[in-house]
Amino acid sequence: MALVSLEDAKAHARIAHDYEDADILGKVDQAETIVLGYLEVDSDEWDASTVPQDVVAGILRMFTKLYASRGDDPSDSGFDGTNLPPDVRMCLWRRRPISMA
Numbered sequence: 001m002a003l004v005s006l007e008d009a010k011a012h013a014r015i016a017h018d019y020e021d022a023d024i025l026g027k028v029d030q031a032e033t034i035v036l037g038y039l040e041v042d043s044d045e046w047d048a049s050t051v052p053q054d055v056v057a058g059i060l061r062m063f064t065k066l067y068a069s070r071g072d073d074p075s076d077s078g079f080d081g082t083n084l085p086p087d088v089r090m091c092l093w094r095r096r097p098i099s100m101a
Contacts, residue, residue, distance in 0.1 A: 027066040
């Protein structure tokens with residue numbers, strides 16, 4: 001998938017070291033999967049050069065939540081498995097599919 005690079009994620013989270021790169025890449029992949037699932041978009045819809053910047057912002061925000069909350073306290077991430085944290089939703093609201101009841 002790789003819509004957000006390791007370098008961009010580390011810069012966004014102000015991470016200067018290299019010893020967690022594998023974990024960081026895993027969390028970037030998780031954040032991309034969460035955001036694309038929320039948007040109901042296939043992983044091949046965009047690549048790193050065509051992904052919209054509001055989607056990148058949402059992915060980076062979701063990544064920082066996952067990086068900060070290592071799973072020991074689910075309330076830390078603001079992500080309950082169903083609803084994205086408000087700041088992530090704010091980035092993505094224009095792209096969310098409209099559903100009619």
